[in-house]
Amino acid sequence: MMKRSPWLGLAVLALPALLVSIDVFVLLLAMPRIGAELQASSTEQLWILDVYGFLLSGFMITMGTLGDRIGRRRLLLLGAGAFGVASVVAAYSSGPVMLIAARAVLGIAGATLAPSALALISGLFPDPRRRGLAIGVWMVCFMSGAVIGPVVGGLLLEHFWWGSAFLLGVPPMLLLLVLGPLLLPEQRHPNTKPFDLASVGLSLAAILPFVYGVKELARNGWSPLPLAALAAGLVLGAAFVRRQMTAGTAREPLLDLRLFRDRGFATALGGLFAGTMLTGAMMVFITQHLQLVDGLSPQTAGLWILPAAIATAVGFQVAPLLARRVRQGWLMAGGLLLSAAGVAAVILIPADAGPLPIIAAFIVTNLGMGPMVTLATGIVLGSAPPERAGSAGALNEVSGEFGYALGIALLGSLGTAVYRAVVDLPAGLSPQAAAGARDTVTSAVAVAAGQPGDAQGLLDAARAASTTGLHVVAAVCAVALAGLAVVTFRMLRHLPPLTAAPAPAEGSADTVAADAGGR
Numbered sequence: 001m002m003k004r005s006p007w008l009g010l011a012v013l014a015l016p017a018l019l020v021s022i023d024v025f026v027l028l029l030a031m032p033r034i035g036a037e038l039q040a041s042s043t044e045q046l047w048i049l050d051v052y053g054f055l056l057s058g059f060m061i062t063m064g065t066l067g068d069r070i071g072r073r074r075l076l077l078l079g080a081g082a083f084g085v086a087s088v089v090a091a092y093s094s095g096p097v098m099l100i101a102a103r104a105v106l107g108i109a110g111a112t113l114a115p116s117a118l119a120l121i122s123g124l125f126p127d128p129r130r131r132g133l134a135i136g137v138w139m140v141c142f143m144s145g146a147v148i149g150p151v152v153g154g155l156l157l158e159h160f161w162w163g164s165a166f167l168l169g170v171p172p173m174l175l176l177l178v179l180g181p182l183l184l185p186e187q188r189h190p191n192t193k194p195f196d197l198a199s200v201g202l203s204l205a206a207i208l209p210f211v212y213g214v215k216e217l218a219r220n221g222w223s224p225l226p227l228a229a230l231a232a233g234l235v236l237g238a239a240f241v242r243r244q245m246t247a248g249t250a251r252e253p254l255l256d257l258r259l260f261r262d263r264g265f266a267t268a269l270g271g272l273f274a275g276t277m278l279t280g281a282m283m284v285f286i287t288q289h290l291q292l293v294d295g296l297s298p299q300t301a302g303l304w305i306l307p308a309a310i311a312t313a314v315g316f317q318v319a320p321l322l323a324r325r326v327r328q329g330w331l332m333a334g335g336l337l338l339s340a341a342g343v344a345a346v347i348l349i350p351a352d353a354g355p356l357p358i359i360a361a362f363i364v365t366n367l368g369m370g371p372m373v374t375l376a377t378g379i380v381l382g383s384a385p386p387e388r389a390g391s392a393g394a395l396n397e398v399s400g401e402f403g404y405a406l407g408i409a410l411l412g413s414l415g416t417a418v419y420r421a422v423v424d425l426p427a428g429l430s431p432q433a434a435a436g437a438r439d440t441v442t443s444a445v446a447v448a449a450g451q452p453g454d455a456q457g458l459l460d461a462a463r464a465a466s467t468t469g470l471h472v473v474a475a476v477c478a479v480a481l482a483g484l485a486v487v488t489f490r491m492l493r494h495l496p497p498l499t500a501a502p503a504p505a506e507g508s509a510d511t512v513a514a515d516a517g518g519r
Contacts, residue, residue, distance in 0.1 A: 021145025053108030064394025079112025315370020329492030338368030421469025
């Protein structure tokens, strides 16, 4: 049998990650045209945008565990096939309901991709040093879509119809279906215990209302319905945890909570959650600042952010190399302090400074996050037993999803509250215009565009207040990142530098399980 190259296997896993990520961000640009051509109501447009993320988050843990049982390569290929078919259906949807249904299938299929890919990477690269580099490559591809997406989307939508945005993911999925069986080994953990469908239902019942509540708080502020959804999600989440703790010999837990007994696993996962929450929120604020305060178009803002994306890629690739000589806990803590310094520098940037200073600060922030993201992911995957690699990969991705959503909700609410408290509107505005301008900087820019005569005073006041809100959020994030650095150092300082792993003995239990699953 031909020997499989792990790096070719990584390439097969990385390309779909890049193009699926691009596909998600292109949709944001395509939404105005979709809404007009499909005659979608505002509620239907929100569901077109949100249903993917809801089901992606809801099914991630289930898919991670399912891949451990039936085979990670098998689940990955099934998910890739479903993603490709659903993308074609979405591209040629004749109405909003059809598109929402296709996006729902895309979310469920998408939930199979990241956990399976990370688990396969863990198996392809048992050496922690090479695994760190491989994780960095995969994450660079996955996150680059956020920057490339707006540029690609603009070109596609300029020359083709809105459905072209959904067809981006089809070619890489076909490539994965063809090359996956040739280049990716099968990995699974045979288990005779029945799959716990009740836990699947509980996990969905807990995650979906929680994600809904967080997104609604970020979008519309504090109101009873999102708070009730959050409370319901937390109560059902507690019931889910209790069921996992009481799993016995009759059934296998959907989520093995024993993973959290490992200090490295728990700390790395918590660090990923907190780091994504803080820096993800800062990314949203900086992107908004470039467009609404500096006055850049979305495409120009995307080009300005490109150096920060390059810094992210450099951080992801350099961190595993440095970790061969420096203790991982020291390196992660040092990186977080560097990120804290970058975020703190934002506090000193005035509203009229232009994009260069804030991008320079953002570059420093992203460089510092490289060790946390790459090394913490390696710790999460390396701490889990091989038969739980899919579950570990799912938890790794869920922590990032939840952290990002919660950061936007909490820190976004803080920034909005500061804006409303400090904005000093010029005299002469009608009550309706003043109320709109006082709501958010986005509303203020829209109000200014509709004002007769010179509205520069209104724009200056809104931009100054928005910058003050950014400064307050940056101060909170800088202090929190510094605190996270201290916790990370205290909890992970015992971890040694990355070293080569001994080769597994031929015929070991893990090797036999993998080979048996691939036959």
